[in-house]
Amino acid sequence: MANAETVNLLDFDAAGLVAYCASLNEKPFRAKQLQRWIHQFGATGFDGMTDLAKSLREKLQTRAHIVAPAIVSDHVSADGTRKWLVDVGNGNAVETVFIPEETRGTLCVSSQAGCAVNCRFCSTGKQGFNRNLTTGEIIGQLWMAEHMLRRSLGAGGGRGDADQRVITNVVMMGMGEPLLNFDALVPALRLMLDDNAYGLSRRRVTVSTSGVVPMMDRLGAEVPVALAVSLHAPNDALRDDLVPLNRKYPLRELMAACQRYLKVAPRDFITFEYCMLDGVNDTDAHARELIALTRDVPCKLNLIPFNPFPESGLLRSKNDRIKAFAQILMDAGLVTTIRKTRGDDIDAACGQLAGEVKDRTRLAQRTHRQAKDGAKVIEVRAV
Ligand code: SAH
Ligand code: SF4
Numbered sequence: 001m002a003n004a005e006t007v008n009l010l011d012f013d014a015a016g017l018v019a020y021c022a023s024l025n026e027k028p029f030r031a032k033q034l035q036r037w038i039h040q041f042g043a044t045g046f047d048g049m050t051d052l053a054k055s056l057r058e059k060l061q062t063r064a065h066i067v068a069p070a071i072v073s074d075h076v077s078a079d080g081t082r083k084w085l086v087d088v089g090n091g092n093a094v095e096t097v098f099i100p101e102e103t104r105g106t107l108c109v110s111s112q113a114g115c116a117v118n119c120r121f122c123s124t125g126k127q128g129f130n131r132n133l134t135t136g137e138i139i140g141q142l143w144m145a146e147h148m149l150r151r152s153l154g155a156g157g158g159r160g161d162a163d164q165r166v167i168t169n170v171v172m173m174g175m176g177e178p179l180l181n182f183d184a185l186v187p188a189l190r191l192m193l194d195d196n197a198y199g200l201s202r203r204r205v206t207v208s209t210s211g212v213v214p215m216m217d218r219l220g221a222e223v224p225v226a227l228a229v230s231l232h233a234p235n236d237a238l239r240d241d242l243v244p245l246n247r248k249y250p251l252r253e254l255m256a257a258c259q260r261y262l263k264v265a266p267r268d269f270i271t272f273e274y275c276m277l278d279g280v281n282d283t284d285a286h287a288r289e290l291i292a293l294t295r296d297v298p299c300k301l302n303l304i305p306f307n308p309f310p311e312s313g314l315l316r317s318k319n320d321r322i323k324a325f326a327q328i329l330m331d332a333g334l335v336t337t338i339r340k341t342r343g344d345d346i347d348a349a350c351g352q353l354a355g356e357v358k359d360r361t362r363l364a365q366r367t368h369r370q371a372k373d374g375a376k377v378i379e380v381r382a383v
Contacts, residue, residue: 006065009038010136010143013187014194024059032196038066039139039197042147068140069094074148081343086144088113088137092130094175096141098149099342104168105149109141111185112176117210119243121232121275123309124175132181138188142170142198170200173208173228179215189223202226202265208273213249213257220264227261228271228302229254233281234289242281251293258297269298275306276317276325287328294334301329301336307344 012020017031033051037043044066046057069086072093076082082098094110115122116129149166170192172178178185185207191197192205207219208228216227233239239246246254258270272294276282290301303326306316317325322338329336 006063008134008136009034009064009066010068010140011134011187013135013190014196016187020064024056024063026056030056035194035196039143039191039194042143042150067136068144068147069137071144071148077343077345079342082149083343084141084144084148086137086141088131088133094133094137094141096145096174097343098145098167105166106169106171107142107145107167108171108174109138110174110176111138111172111178111181115176116180117177117243117245119210119230119232121242121277121306121312121314123312126309126311132184133176135184135187138184139191141174142167142192146198167198168200169204169206170198171206171208171228173206177210177212178207179209179212179219182215182218186219186222189225193223193225203268206271210243210245211249211254211257212245213253216257216261220261224261224265224268226268226271227258227265228273229258230275231272231290232275232277234286234293238281238286242277255293255297258299262298269300271300271302273302273304275304276322277306278315278317278321280314282317282321282325284324284328287325291329291332291334299334301326301334302339303336304339305341307341 007020009017009020014031014035017035018028021028021031021034030052034049037049043049046052046060046064049057052060069088072085072087074082074084080100082100084096085093086096087093092113094113096110097108099106099108110133112132113130114127115124118125118128146167153166172185189205189207192200193202202223202225204226206226206228208230209216210230219225219227230243231239232242233246236246236250239251249257262268262270274281274290294301303322305319305322306314308314308316326336326338
């Protein structure tokens, strides 16, 4: 039963569950059992937790619940990309996107409802900041996606079986700036890596940041997962305009933070993301500046074709320009990829994650509208 007096066990990482069990006078190994039930077997209740003493199950029934955010809508794109809009209360919703590829399945997870950073090219930023998601709401997106995907595939077995894994990678690239919700983010990341939960290797979990320098250091110290830095400009004047956070943490500090990060994760590299904006940041001169800027940081460059939205007043760079830009970087020895746009027909691509909805009465209408031609609406639940 979920009510204000009971705790949501999705909010706890391993240490949190041990502390919670201690508060019930239960031994630490009970926490491990519970964690496996919740995250590996997707349990939603306590009755079936047969290896727990009946007395503990009864205690849990009155004091705890396991509830992931409710699904508002579920769309599948023509290319297999699947997007869920999940309810995070008070009429707000965030988006979770699954991107299947031949050799992996990537889940794109949101960390905040809205975002305060307000990058010029980002529709999430245009909505302003609403609130931080809880740990339960962040890990709940993975919990829910595992459940939904396994159900669709009719997969059996425990979620921890590596050979049965559908989600092989998680990227914190949905709505929000994850490093501005650090305290809720870290336990969620720990659960992603935990062998008694999702057991992903730390290189398969990526945090994407617009460059919150002090929190990059803390992430490195606490849970050094793969790091993507949203660069988008090779000099401070342009970056100040595109990513306003740059005025607080300019490029020199950002590059130094990247180098420090790689000291704690020595065999890793930073992925620099660069959104290609027509006539704004995509000239040959910008490419050369970018080469000079990133010279001392082991890195890969990921060029993202801009996903336009009307209020931005910006346009996507032409394909030939993106290719020419990439070629200059590659000629200088930089590993460069151009991101394939996925899920365009269901607005599931980067920067189109605009799931915040304040007016609950219009929610179902709006989610129906979001499924454009070619997209299939699987399920729309009333809120
Ligand atoms: N706040 C974090 C993570 C979420 S955004 C960050 O900024 O890194 C995930 C990625 O999508 C970022 O690289 C972001 O710059 C990019 N993005 C945002 N809006 C976009 C748009 N309209 N077109 C293409 N990429 C966009
Ligand atoms: Fe926030 Fe990232 Fe969007 Fe910038 S790009 S407004 S940091 S979500």
